[in-house]
Structures are given as structure tokens and as C-alpha cells.
Amino acid sequence: MYTVKEIYAYIDTFAPFDRALSFDNVGLLVGDGEQPVQRAMLALDITPEVVEEAASWGAQLIISHHPVIFQPLRALPAGSAVYRLARHGMSAICAHTSLDFAPEYGVNTELARVLGLKNGRWILPCEQVMEAYLGELPQPFSARELAEKVKGDLQCEQVRYVDGGRPIRYAAVCSGAGADCLSRAAEAGADALITGESKHHLLLLARETGITLIEAGHFSTEAVVLPMLQKKLSEAFPDLTLQCASTSREPSHFV
Numbered sequence: 001m002y003t004v005k006e007i008y009a010y011i012d013t014f015a016p017f018d019r020a021l022s023f024d025n026v027g028l029l030v031g032d033g034e035q036p037v038q039r040a041m042l043a044l045d046i047t048p049e050v051v052e053e054a055a056s057w058g059a060q061l062i063i064s065h066h067p068v069i070f071q072p073l074r075a076l077p078a079g080s081a082v083y084r085l086a087r088h089g090m091s092a093i094c095a096h097t098s099l100d101f102a103p104e105y106g107v108n109t110e111l112a113r114v115l116g117l118k119n120g121r122w123i124l125p126c127e128q129v130m131e132a133y134l135g136e137l138p139q140p141f142s143a144r145e146l147a148e149k150v151k152g153d154l155q156c157e158q159v160r161y162v163d164g165g166r167p168i169r170y171a172a173v174c175s176g177a178g179a180d181c182l183s184r185a186a187e188a189g190a191d192a193l194i195t196g197e198s199k200h201h202l203l204l205l206a207r208e209t210g211i212t213l214i215e216a217g218h219f220s221t222e223a224v225v226l227p228m229l230q231k232k233l234s235e236a237f238p239d240l241t242l243q244c245a246s247t248s249r250e251p252s253h254f255v
Contacts, residue, residue, distance in 0.1 A: 003033065061091045062091070065095060068094055070149075142167065156215075
């Protein structure tokens with residue numbers, strides 16, 4: 001039987017926890033490294049619903065992208081995810097920006113793969129990592145065509161975009177709240193930036209500077225990493241039972 005610390009150590013080989021950005025909180029955030037693990041659940045976020053699903057399934061560990069503890073805790077309400085983890089004796093490993101910017105197997109490389117980008121390279125240094133991934137599309141796209149492709153590839157309910165006004169051959173991806181990369185991505189040669197969410201002034205900047213900006217949703221641009229993570233962990237730990245949480249889903253509704 002495997003232990004939490006063995007699974008932690010394996011994730012650390014391809015998404016080193018010490019390379020997370022300085023604002024982040026990653027690693028074994030709840031539980032005991034010596035805890036035996038037969039079943040582990042994967043989720044983008046550890047919500048109370050995810051914890052209860054994992055407990056009902058018999059999991060000893062949840063592996064998530066977003067940290068279940070991000071800000072210092074000032075209270076621990078009975079219904080909170082952290083309280084429920086402790087109550088069920090369940091551990092939590094969280095790999096956030098360490099997984100976003102993992103050189104080969106991470107959120108942005110998987111996002112690029114799902115979107116069919118080729119000949120990719122990391123761009124935009126930030127602290128000790130590269131923040132965005134730039135690749136070549138199989139053919140030139142208009143902004144609308146690329147937005148439709150992104151919507152289909154990521155199975156989003158909706159996509160918002162700003163048309164940069166020129167054919168797109170090179171696209172950069174920066175998952176989640178990555179729109180701040182816009183100007184630097186354009187300087188690095190991107191005709192478009194595909195991200196999860198953007199502030200209004202960056203939408204205006206995209207229009208003014210002639211770079212297409214595509215917003216596909218924070219959840220949709222990051223959830224792509226879960227099947228890849230499940231595959232890698234299954235190969236490394238063949239006797240470990242893994243499952244992606246069905247309650248880990250887009251929190252918003254669209255009308």
C-alpha cells in the first residue's frame with residue numbers, strides 16, 4: 001500500500017512544489033504523510049461537496065489544483081472543507097502554480113495539447129518559472145474561428161473573445177486568471193492569448209493593440225489537467241484507485 005508522502009514525492013518530480021509562486025500555498029495542506037492510501041480523488045477545488053463525495057467513495061486522499069487553505073485560517077466552521085477533511089481523517093495535497101507552470105506535465109502544457117498547439121515553447125519569465133506557453137496552430141484562424149475551436153475543445157458552455165483583427169497562427173495559453181500576460185505574450189510573438197478570465201481594461205487593451213484575447217473560463221482552462229494527472233498517477237501507482245470528483249465542476253451557471 002502507498003502512503004501520502006510517496007504520492008506527494010512523485011508529484012514533486014514533475015511539478016516541483018518549491019517552484020510555486022511566492023503568493024501561493026501548495027503541498028500537503030491537510031493530513032499525515034504516513035497515512036496509507038488505497039483510494040485518491042482528484043478535483044480542481046476541494047469543496048465541501050468534493051470532500052463528502054470522496055468520503056462516501058472511501059478515499060483517504062484528495063489531490064487538487066487549487067489550495068484548500070489559501071489565506072490564514074481565522075476560524076474552522078463545521079461545514080467547511082478543511083473541517084470535513086479533518087473529520088473524515090482525509091489528507092489533501094494541493095498543487096497550484098507548481099502544476100500550472102510544470103515544464104512538461106502541467107496545466108498550461110496540457111491546455112496547449114488539448115487545443116492542438118505544436119512546436120511549443122515557454123515564454124514570459126516570472127519569479128523562478130515561465131508563465132505562459134506559446135505554440136503554433138495547425139492553420140491560420142480568425143478570432144471567431146479560434147474562439148469556436150476553444151469552446152469545442154474545452155467543452156465550455158460559453159467563450160468570450162476580443163477580435164485582434166488579424167489571422168491567428170501563433171497562440172499563447174495562460175490558464176486561469178492569466179490575462180495579465182496579454183502585452184508580453186504579444187511581444188513574444190503571439191497573435192492570440194487564450195486564458196480563463198480577464199479584467200475589462202485588458203479587453204480594451206487587446207482591441208487597441210490588435211491581439212485576440214479569448215476567455216474560456218477559469219474552470220475550463222484548468223480542469224484539462226485532471227485526466228492527465230490521473231493517467232500519470234495510475235502509471236506510477238498501479239495499485240492505487242483514482243477517480244475524478246463528479247462534484248468538481250464549473251461553479252457558474254449561464255443564461
